[in-house]
Amino acid sequence: MSKVRLATVWLDGCSGCHMSFLDMDERILEIASRVEVVYSPLVDPKEFPADVDVTIVEGGVSSEEDLHKIRMVRSRTKLLVALGDCAVTSNVPGMRNTYKVEEVLKRAYFENADLKQQVPSEVIPRLLPRALPVHEIVPVDVFLPGCPPPADVIFGALVSLLDGTTPDLSATRFGR
Amino acid sequence: MSARPPAKSAAPVASSKVKTLTIDDRLVSAREDESILDAARQNGIQIPTLCNLDGLTPVGACRLCVVEVKGSNKLFASCVTMVAEGMDVVTDSERLQRYRKTIVELLFSERNHVCAVCVSNGHCELQNLAQALGVTHLTVPYRHPKLPVDASHERFVNDHNRCVLCQRCVRVCGEVEGAHTWDINGRGIGARVITDLNQPWGSSETCTGCGKCVQVCPTGALTEKGKSVREMAKQSRFLPYLTMMREDRHE
Amino acid sequence: MISIEDLSQISQAEKEAKDAVPNQINVCVAASCLSLQSDKVMEELEKAVEAKGKKDCCKVRGVGCMGLCAAGPLVALEKERILYQGVKPEDAPEIVDALGAGPVARIQGDLEAPFFARQQKIVLENCGRIDPERIEEYVAVDGYLALIDTLTAMTPIGVVQQVTRSGLRGRGGAGYPTGLKWATVSKAQGTRKYVVCNGDEGDPGAFMDRAVLESDPHRILEGMALAGYAVGAQQGFVYVRAEYPLAIKRLKLAIRQAEKLGVLGSNIGGTTFSFSVDIRLGAGAFVCGEETALIASVEGGRGTPRPRPPYPAESGLWGYPTLINNVETLANIPAILRNGPEWFAKIGTPKSRGTKVFALAGAIANTGLIEVPMGMPLREIIFEIGGGAPDGKAFKAVQTGGPSGGCIPESGLDQPCDYESLAKLGSIMGSGGMIVMDETSSMVDVAKFFMEFCMDESCGKCVPCRVGTAQMHELLRQISSGEATSRELALLENLCDVVKATSLCGLGQSAPNPVLSTLHYFRHEYEAKIAAGEAAAAGHAAAHASPAGGAA
Numbered sequence: 001m002s003k004v005r006l007a008t009v010w011l012d013g014c015s016g017c018h019m020s021f022l023d024m025d026e027r028i029l030e031i032a033s034r035v036e037v038v039y040s041p042l043v044d045p046k047e048f049p050a051d052v053d054v055t056i057v058e059g060g061v062s063s064e065e066d067l068h069k070i071r072m073v074r075s076r077t078k079l080l081v082a083l084g085d086c087a088v089t090s091n092v093p094g095m096r097n098t099y100k101v102e103e104v105l106k107r108a109y110f111e112n113a114d115l116k117q118q119v120p121s122e123v124i125p126r127l128l129p130r131a132l133p134v135h136e137i138v139p140v141d142v143f144l145p146g147c148p149p150p151a152d153v154i155f156g157a158l159v160s161l162l163d164g165t166t167p168d169l170s171a172t173r174f175g176r
Numbered sequence: 177m178s179a180r181p182p183a184k185s186a187a188p189v190a191s192s193k194v195k196t197l198t199i200d201d202r203l204v205s206a207r208e209d210e211s212i213l214d215a216a217r218q219n220g221i222q223i224p225t226l227c228n229l230d231g232l233t234p235v236g237a238c239r240l241c242v243v244e245v246k247g248s249n250k251l252f253a254s255c256v257t258m259v260a261e262g263m264d265v266v267t268d269s270e271r272l273q274r275y276r277k278t279i280v281e282l283l284f285s286e287r288n289h290v291c292a293v294c295v296s297n298g299h300c301e302l303q304n305l306a307q308a309l310g311v312t313h314l315t316v317p318y319r320h321p322k323l324p325v326d327a328s329h330e331r332f333v334n335d336h337n338r339c340v341l342c343q344r345c346v347r348v349c350g351e352v353e354g355a356h357t358w359d360i361n362g363r364g365i366g367a368r369v370i371t372d373l374n375q376p377w378g379s380s381e382t383c384t385g386c387g388k389c390v391q392v393c394p395t396g397a398l399t400e401k402g403k404s405v406r407e408m409a410k411q412s413r414f415l416p417y418l419t420m421m422r423e424d425r426h427e
Numbered sequence: 428m429i430s431i432e433d434l435s436q437i438s439q440a441e442k443e444a445k446d447a448v449p450n451q452i453n454v455c456v457a458a459s460c461l462s463l464q465s466d467k468v469m470e471e472l473e474k475a476v477e478a479k480g481k482k483d484c485c486k487v488r489g490v491g492c493m494g495l496c497a498a499g500p501l502v503a504l505e506k507e508r509i510l511y512q513g514v515k516p517e518d519a520p521e522i523v524d525a526l527g528a529g530p531v532a533r534i535q536g537d538l539e540a541p542f543f544a545r546q547q548k549i550v551l552e553n554c555g556r557i558d559p560e561r562i563e564e565y566v567a568v569d570g571y572l573a574l575i576d577t578l579t580a581m582t583p584i585g586v587v588q589q590v591t592r593s594g595l596r597g598r599g600g601a602g603y604p605t606g607l608k609w610a611t612v613s614k615a616q617g618t619r620k621y622v623v624c625n626g627d628e629g630d631p632g633a634f635m636d637r638a639v640l641e642s643d644p645h646r647i648l649e650g651m652a653l654a655g656y657a658v659g660a661q662q663g664f665v666y667v668r669a670e671y672p673l674a675i676k677r678l679k680l681a682i683r684q685a686e687k688l689g690v691l692g693s694n695i696g697g698t699t700f701s702f703s704v705d706i707r708l709g710a711g712a713f714v715c716g717e718e719t720a721l722i723a724s725v726e727g728g729r730g731t732p733r734p735r736p737p738y739p740a741e742s743g744l745w746g747y748p749t750l751i752n753n754v755e756t757l758a759n760i761p762a763i764l765r766n767g768p769e770w771f772a773k774i775g776t777p778k779s780r781g782t783k784v785f786a787l788a789g790a791i792a793n794t795g796l797i798e799v800p801m802g803m804p805l806r807e808i809i810f811e812i813g814g815g816a817p818d819g820k821a822f823k824a825v826q827t828g829g830p831s832g833g834c835i836p837e838s839g840l841d842q843p844c845d846y847e848s849l850a851k852l853g854s855i856m857g858s859g860g861m862i863v864m865d866e867t868s869s870m871v872d873v874a875k876f877f878m879e880f881c882m883d884e885s886c887g888k889c890v891p892c893r894v895g896t897a898q899m900h901e902l903l904r905q906i907s908s909g910e911a912t913s914r915e916l917a918l919l920e921n922l923c924d925v926v927k928a929t930s931l932c933g934l935g936q937s938a939p940n941p942v943l944s945t946l947h948y949f950r951h952e953y954e955a956k957i958a959a960g961e962a963a964a965a966g967h968a969a970a971h972a973s974p975a976g977g978a979a
Contacts, residue, residue: 068971071967071968071970071971072971074968074971075968075969075971076971082313085291085292088312088313089284089290089313089314089318090318091290091292092290092292092293094288094290094318094320095288095290095293097318097320098288098320098321098322098323099322130320132318133313133314133318135313136317139914140313143312143313144312145312145313147291147292169310169312170307173291173303173306173307174284174289174291174292174303174306174307175290175291175292175294175297175298175300175303176291176292176297176298235733235888236733236734236889236931237888237889237890237931238889238890239889239890239891239929239930239931240890242928242929251928251929253734253931256734257734274921274925275925275928275929278891278921278922278925279890279891279925279929282890282891282894282895282898283890283894285894285898286893286894286897315918315921316898316918316922317898317901319897319898319901340890341887341888341890341893343888359729360729360887362887363712363714363884363885363886363887364882364883364884364885364886364887364893364896364897365882365885365887365893365894365896365897366887367886367887367888367893
């Protein structure tokens with residue numbers, strides 16, 4: 001039986017969800033025996049491949065790059081998993097949504113900067129008007145709320161998905 | 177506040193009649209002045225609630241406790257619907273679950289409930305409801321309104337971002353403390369809890385600083401100063417005892 | 428102490444005074460014509476009469492609404508049966524000159540036109556015929572006769588029975604049997620009882636109650652006094668919106684006049700029955716038309732609804748049994764008691780008796796106020812009486828029942844206009860607003876408009892209405908502007924279901940109705956908007972399908 005092609009992507013989040021993913025400790029070997037990690041901040045490949053079976057997304061959709069990436073990921077993935085509150089609710093990245101982008105940038109790069117007050121204009125992708133949960137951009141198949149979701153929940157959910165059953169989410173929730 | 181208490185009979189308990197009804201296929205009995213919610217809870221049947229709090233006049237505002245009564249197309253808020261003889265109540269159905277989930281979603285979407293950075297994280301009734309009802313994400317879009325935080329009181333904070341307009345603060349302040357510092361201002365999606373005539377809480381001349389409003393608040397809207405994320409646990413169990421003791425003294 | 432004889436003396440004197448002046452020029456001074464400067468017209472007419480020395484043979488009177496608001500200001504010569512429309516102040520000399528010498532053809536309206544000929548007036552019978560600021564004129568058309576007669580010749584239970592037998596149903600919207608409501612309040616236990624006239628008319632495009640209050644205020648007072656007698660109340664309140672200053676002014680004047688004449692106050696007509704009426708001004712909230720919110724508002728609290736039961740009939744104002752009736756409902760009462768319930772029951776259909784006042788608004792030629800027998804087909808109302816959509820545009824839909832109602836398309840127009848038929852069409856009778864849309868209207872935008880209204884008017888007490896209406900409005904905005912996909916449409920339909928089923932009061936429970944009815948009859952308009960949104964979404968998806976196509 002061929003291995004399940006698994007990817008993880010990191011949008012606007014703190015990487016805590018990826019840390020929690022790694023927190024499953026030695027159980028990661030059980031997962032590794034059943035999947036091939038084809039793309040992730042944790043592995044080498046630089047390009048998101050076609051025909052991915054499961055993609056786990058951490059983070060909200062905040063910038064033009066995030067927007068481009070999530071649409072691309074969705075179009076090449078069979079099953080999309082929103083991992084953690086930033087992906088599920090927009091969470092902390094979404095706290096800027098009550099302000100205009102210009103106000104946010106001014107606050108960050110002028111009012112709170114002592115040296116070289118300027119808005120970065122090159123290399124850094126432009127911010128979207130609002131940071132959004134993944135499912136407000138593309139359809140999401142599985143939601144794992146939590147900040148971060150506990151390692152046990154991530155492990156259990158992955159095993160369920162690999163077994164083709166519905167994940168048990170009773171041990172996690174918004175915020176957690 | 178406009179919601180008035182339903183006419184409570186002053187007559188001694190012994191004179192009120194007992195009704196027999198069915199809740200979730202179980203025969204139960206209740207006094208005629210008890211609500212469906214009272215009767216259900218006495219029999220270990222849990223109906224989700226948010227605005228309701230033992231010891232305060234029910235207002236039927238959150239609509240989470242709606243139940244089906246056989247023979248009627250309408251739904252009934254169980255906290256404000258009195259029991260009746262022969263009533264056949266269904267407290268849980270696929271339809272009710274869907275409605276309750278949507279109502280919780282609407283509450284999360286209305287304001288900025290960022291659980292991860294909330295002082296009440298882990299002690300929040302809205303958070304618990306989402307988990308109990310299986311709300312893993314919102315189907316409705318977030319509104320992200322810009323809302324103020326009133327930290328003018330020396331001991332307490334009012335964060336409108338977390339308020340669900342359950343009116344518990346309004347009721348406990350008016351009905352139990354007797355100060356009536358809290359009220360509601362504006363209407364619809366623009367409604368806000370206010371202190372005095374929309375003055376900063378810290379400048380309120382009616383607030384006694386008793387803190388009952390903080391303890392009964394189901395979310396992180398009213399909190400004690402100096403609490404960090406996850407630190408604000410509420411103590412609302414004093415309330416039924418307090419009201420019971422007062423009622424006893426009247427008799 | 429006022430008696431039947433006193434009333435007939437006043438009536439006689441009034442008629443003689445009127446007969447002494449051969450020419451009566453009636454000028455509409457209700458809100459619509461006033462907004463077109465009918466007060467100036469009246470002033471100029473008075474001046475012209477004076478200047479031409481016709482003061483002895485001609486009297487200029489301000490009267491209430493004549494109905495055809497689209498053609499205002501309206502002036503009528505009562506005896507000659509001549510109507511002038513679109514009258515300007517400078518037309519006054521010509522009108523006065525032509526008295527007795529045939530009409531001024533240039534501004535003459537057609538009183539034989541279906542707009543007038545097809546109507547049957549009970550509620551509006553005095554509107555446009557009497558001066559609303561003079562109680563004598565009301566008495567001259569048998570006003571207060573029913574009251575004094577009833578107080579001396581009928582028991583309260585008898586009055587309730589008369590109303591029950593008439594088959595009258597509440598004109599505020601829901602169509603609850605009026606007799607049943609009266610019987611409930613009359614049987615309710617209470618050391619005190621109240622009668623409330625609900626004049627918090629708030630549906631967009633509806634102005635039936637305003638016209639009655641402005642044109643025939645005594646009729647409401649008589650109806651309230653009769654209601655008070657029937658149910659055992661001594662105090663009445665008219666809850667009228669503060670946005671109706673003219674209605675309030677005339678109502679205040681009418682109350683003073685009625686008290687002076689002795690038809691309101693202590694021991695009316697020498698009987699033991701006392702009844703007084705006070706005015707309470709609405710605080711500008713649509714939801715205060717909902718009876719429990721109205722009660723809270725009259726009591727001085729925040730105008731928010733509370734769960735029912737207990738119903739106001741049992742526990743209303745300050746906890747006392749309270750009868751709440753709409754303006755139009757109460758306006759029917761004097762006529763029913765004067766002419767008998769059988770007379771009333773013969774009009775209309777078996778389940779919807781009597782007449783109904785409608786305010787025609789929107790894309791319709793004859794904007795205005797009409798009264799027709801219940802059961803008249805919608806097509807007759809809209810095309811024959813209303814004149815159809817103006818400027819050669821095609822009719823598309825009619826919204827009945829305001830923001831709580833629904834849109835009815837062309838295919839439903841042959842249904843009779845009564846409570847049951849409108850409900851079958853997915854709308855409601857409501858209070859009587861009829862907003863006509865022509866082919867240029869987008870039905871998604873119509874639904875969005877009504878949702879915005881409900882969102883703004885939600886009191887905010889219950890979650891489904893407070894947040895649900897705001898969310899539905901945003902979804903409708905997205906659909907309307909072509910930003911939405913079928914996901915948003917499904918979401919909208921789910922929210923309609925939730926808000927309708929779980930909201931606390933009628934406002935929330937009926938807020939989804941305009942969406943549901945436009946979805947039912949005009950789903951293709953929603954789908955066309957969705958198709959645009961889906962095309963945009965598909966464009967994004969296609970760009971990323973293969974690694975070569977979309978690498979960042």
